[in-house]
Amino acid sequence: xxxxxxxxxxxxxxxxxxxxxxxxxxxxxxxxxxxxxxxxxxxxxxxxxxxxxxxxxxxxxxxxxxxxxxxxxxxxxxxxxxxxxxxxxxxxxxxxxxxxxxxxxxxxxxxxxxxxxxxxxxxxxxxxxxxxxxxxxxxxxxxxxxxxxxxxxxxxxxxxxxxxxxxxxxxxxxxxxxxxxxxxxxxxxxxxxxxxxxxxxxxxxxxxxxxxxxxxxxxxxxxxxxxxxxxxxxxxxxxxxxxxxxxxxxxxxxxxxxxxxxxxxxxxxxxxxxxxxxxxxxxxxxxxxxxxxxxxxxxxxxxxxxxxxxxxxxxxxxxxxxxxxxxxxxxxxxxxxxxxxxxxxxxxxxxxxxxxxxxxxxxxxxxxxxxxxxxxxxxxxxxxxxxxxxxxxxxxxxxxxxxxxxxxxxxxxxxxxxxxxxxxxxxxxxxxxxxxxxxxxxxxxxxxxxxxxxxxxxxxxxxxxxxxxxxxxxxxxxxxxxxxxxxxxxxxxxxxxxxxxxxxxxxxxxxxxxxxxxxxxxxxxxxxx
Amino acid sequence: xxxxxxxxxxxxxxxxxxxxxxxxxxxxxxxxxxxxxxxxxxxxxxxxxxxxxxxxxxxxxxxxxxxxxxxxxxxxxxxxxxxxxxxxxxxxxxxxxxxxxxxxxxxxxxxxxxxxxxxxxxxxxxxxxxxxxxxxxxxxxxxxxxxxxxxxxxxxxxxxxxxxxxxxxxxxxxxxxxxxxxxxxxxxxxxxxxxxxxxxxxxxxxxxxxxxxxxxxxxxxxxxxxxxxxxxxxxxxxxxxxxxxxxxxxxxxxxxxx
Numbered sequence: 167x168x169x170x171x172x173x174x175x176x177x178x179x180x181x182x183x184x185x186x187x188x189x190x191x192x193x194x195x196x197x198x199x200x201x202x203x204x205x206x207x208x209x210x211x212x213x214x215x216x217x218x219x220x221x222x223x224x225x226x227x228x229x230x231x232x233x234x235x236x237x238x239x240x241x242x243x244x245x246x247x248x249x250x251x252x253x254x255x256x257x258x259x260x261x262x263x264x265x266x267x268x269x270x271x272x273x274x275x276x277x278x279x280x281x282x283x284x285x286x287x288x289x290x291x292x293x294x295x296x297x298x299x300x301x302x303x304x305x306x307x308x309x310x311x312x313x314x315x316x317x318x319x320x321x322x323x324x325x326x327x328x329x330x331x332x333x334x335x336x337x338x339x340x341x342x343x344x345x346x347x348x349x350x351x352x353x354x355x356x357x358x359x360x361x362x363x364x365x366x367x368x369x370x371x372x373x374x375x376x377x378x379x380x381x382x383x384x385x386x387x388x389x390x391x392x393x394x395x396x397x398x399x400x401x402x403x404x405x406x407x408x409x410x411x412x413x414x415x416x417x418x419x420x421x422x423x424x425x426x427x428x429x430x431x432x433x434x435x436x437x438x439x440x441x442x443x444x445x446x447x448x449x450x451x452x453x454x455x456x457x458x459x460x461x462x463x464x465x466x467x468x469x470x471x472x473x474x475x476x477x478x479x480x481x482x483x484x485x486x487x488x489x490x491x492x493x494x495x496x497x498x499x500x501x502x503x504x505x506x507x508x509x510x511x512x513x514x515x516x517x518x519x520x521x522x523x524x525x526x527x528x529x530x531x532x533x534x535x536x537x538x539x540x541x542x543x544x545x546x547x548x549x550x551x552x553x554x555x556x557x558x559x560x561x562x563x564x565x566x567x568x569x570x571x572x573x574x575x576x577x578x579x580x581x582x583x584x585x586x587x588x589x590x591x592x593x594x595x596x597x598x599x600x601x602x603x604x605x606x607x608x609x610x611x612x613x614x615x616x617x618x619x620x621x622x623x624x625x626x627x628x629x630x631x632x633x634x635x636x637x638x639x640x641x642x643x644x645x646x647x648x649x650x651x652x653x654x655x656x657x658x659x660x661x662x663x664x665x666x667x668x669x670x671x672x673x674x675x676x677x678x679x680x681x682x683x684x685x686x687x688x689x690x691x692x693x694x695x
Numbered sequence: 696x697x698x699x700x701x702x703x704x705x706x707x708x709x710x711x712x713x714x715x716x717x718x719x720x721x722x723x724x725x726x727x728x729x730x731x732x733x734x735x736x737x738x739x740x741x742x743x744x745x746x747x748x749x750x751x752x753x754x755x756x757x758x759x760x761x762x763x764x765x766x767x768x769x770x771x772x773x774x775x776x777x778x779x780x781x782x783x784x785x786x787x788x789x790x791x792x793x794x795x796x797x798x799x800x801x802x803x804x805x806x807x808x809x810x811x812x813x814x815x816x817x818x819x820x821x822x823x824x825x826x827x828x829x830x831x832x833x834x835x836x837x838x839x840x841x842x843x844x845x846x847x848x849x850x851x852x853x854x855x856x857x858x859x860x861x862x863x864x865x866x867x868x869x870x871x872x873x874x875x876x877x878x879x880x881x882x883x884x885x886x887x888x889x890x891x892x893x894x895x896x897x898x899x900x901x902x903x904x905x906x907x908x909x910x911x912x913x914x915x916x917x918x919x920x921x922x923x924x925x926x927x928x929x930x931x932x933x934x935x936x937x938x939x940x941x942x943x944x945x946x947x948x949x950x951x952x953x
Binding site: 590592593594619620621622623624625661662663692693694695 | 712915
């Protein structure tokens with residue numbers, strides 16, 4: 167009788183759609199499909215959290231969310247023709263008011279000012295200037311209206327706060343769509359022109375403080391000493407801004423071959439600027455050598471996904487943010503009218519081995535932001551086409567029109583040949599290392615021989631006996647399992663045989679999260695036919 | 696344990712830790728499932744081939760309340776002047792013939808023949824080899840045949856070359872009834888609810904032989920040898936229980952003349 171053989175691997179490497187099944191054998195922990203899971207930076211794949219409604223009211227009815235930002239202990243949202251603000255999610259006020267420059271108003275006076283009509287707002291850029299005061303200042307660029315500056319001071323009820331808000335001009339009626347704060351200047355771009363304000367005065371743009379490029383500017387970002395200018399077909403850096411051309415001010419090309427295709431994709435993470443290019447996510451990394459710039463793709467493992475996105479990029483609203491506590495870069499893309507359940511996204515987790523990727527399905531973020539509240543706590547919000555605002559990465563459900571629906575998650579491994587593709591293997595059991603965060607019942611499925619119809623395929627096996635660990639001082643009577651450990655190995659007897667086998671762990675529910683750490687398989691070689 | 700094709704197949708699949716079949720998937724089974732189905736049939740026929748005259752293969756008895764089983768289980772009526780008769784009437788070919796005939800059980804009678812009254816003809820028909828018949832009877836009987844089949848009352852039975860018919864010698868001169876014992880061919884298991892023809896208690900023998908083939912397929916000669924041993928022991932038990940359920944004594948009927 168042939169003895170049973172062990173095979174085990176740790177879940178690491180993330181989604182890899184770029185390599186074929188045989189190539190993936192070299193890295194057993196990678197996933198062929200990884201939907202609504204996130205790569206844990208310390209290995210393992212964790213089912214992502216859901217999101218929960220922020221408050222009870224929508225900021226502006228059914229109007230699409232164009233931008234969102236945590237600000238002044240509340241949330242600032244651009245939607246329809248309004249700029250809405252709330253501190254509790256229940257009462258929203260339109261803070262787009264026709265105030266005067268350098269004029270601060272109390273609550274009553276500010277909301278007695280006439281409204282600024284922001285009709286035609288595109289995807290908005292929020293530029294935060296910490297400056298003086300506790301709350302800082304926000305500048306809003308939407309590509310269709312004059313820039314708007316807003317400063318809310320004070321804490322607590324809105325009636326006790328002071329407000330300062332008005333539009334200002336960059337260059338006559340120019341309506342910049344993207345911008346950044348560099349050193350003490352506001353840098354804003356419209357078309358192929360880049361404008362920069364006076365130092366220490368982001369509202370004042372002197373004549374001639376602008377540069378023109380050959381390409382259309384998609385995004386700008388301050389990065390160390392320079393401003394990186396992302397064009398549709400090229401990338402430049404603006405050096406020595408404001409010093410004058412005789413003192414080294416110049417636009418220096420980084421590349422004329424690669425551009426950025428979505429301004430909403432530009433983020434800074436891990437000391438790099440990342441952006442969406444036609445061939446995936448790339449970095450503009452400043453190296454130790456001054457002035458030298460390295461371009462590199464960091465999403466080669468999931469390049470086919472990004473290639474598909476790039477083909478129809480103009481039909482998507484692209485937003486992104488960095489989840490700092492998880493070392494994650496999250497990018498969401500969906501059409502203006504796509505159903506939430508069909509809306510997709512990509513999560514890149516920065517690990518010791520570089521970025522590792524997974525996908526999301528069921529999160530629509532037409533506005534997405536991660537920022538710190540007044541207590542220094544990181545907050546994440548996103549808003550969808552129906553005008554709902556959600557607390558991102560919290561809870562265990564997704565929502566469509568305010569109604570919760572299940573999180574459909576799946577992790578699919580490569581097909582393993584267990585070291586010998588020529589021999590038939592009969593699988594006896596699989597041990598799944600799971601770290602449950604509550605009572606969870608994921609499902610295991612084994613498929614043989616690349617899921618050919620010529621090989622009998624076993625049914626789904628529900629993993630219904632995962633003991634939830636009980637932590638002393640936290641566990642509640644009748645909820646935890648006595649003796650349950652943090653990372654239990656769940657043994658599941660399986661059936662079938664084949665030359666290769668893969669494993670799929672999935673769930674479709676509104677239960678808590680869990681992390682798959684690794685799998686151990688016991689099999690018996692059974693012939694070479 | 697059960698006797699249906701599905702149950703037998705699934706019992707083996709479960710033993711092998713393979714995916715059992717559902718009713719709906721049975722006819723379209725693939726891979727190892729299809730192979731196990733094949734092995735069940737191979738093992739089934741192996742058991743049949745070991746003993747063609749298993750009691751459970753006996754041809755069905757006539758549905759006649761007055762039927763005497765000692766006559767045999769198959770009968771047919773002769774016609775005047777016709778020597779050969781197909782053993783299984785209306786059988787189109789050997790695939791549907793009887794699997795076995797006991798040539799020592801042929802019996803001739805007029806009982807049951809229309810118009811015949813007691814006392815009836817009643818005699819055993821001795822099996823005669825073709826060679827003996829050729830040497831001693833063929834010429835005269837062919838003369839009878841040529842002479843409008845004068846014939847007579849048959850006293851011997853012969854076997855046709857193709858084994859599908861029996862002949863009577865002499866050629867019958869009128870209608871008789873010939874009885875004999877026959878065993879039928881089992882049909883291959885096809886549908887999920889097809890049942891084996893033997894009692895459930897012996898399905899373990901079938902499973903052992905099927906297991907033998909499966910372990911060979913899985914390159915496991917040791918387990919295959921174990922399975923074959925199980926099969927042989929089981930088959931011995933079947934033979935002992937089904938073929939020889941008689942007192943274990945013998946008699947000597949030789950007579951000494953002084």
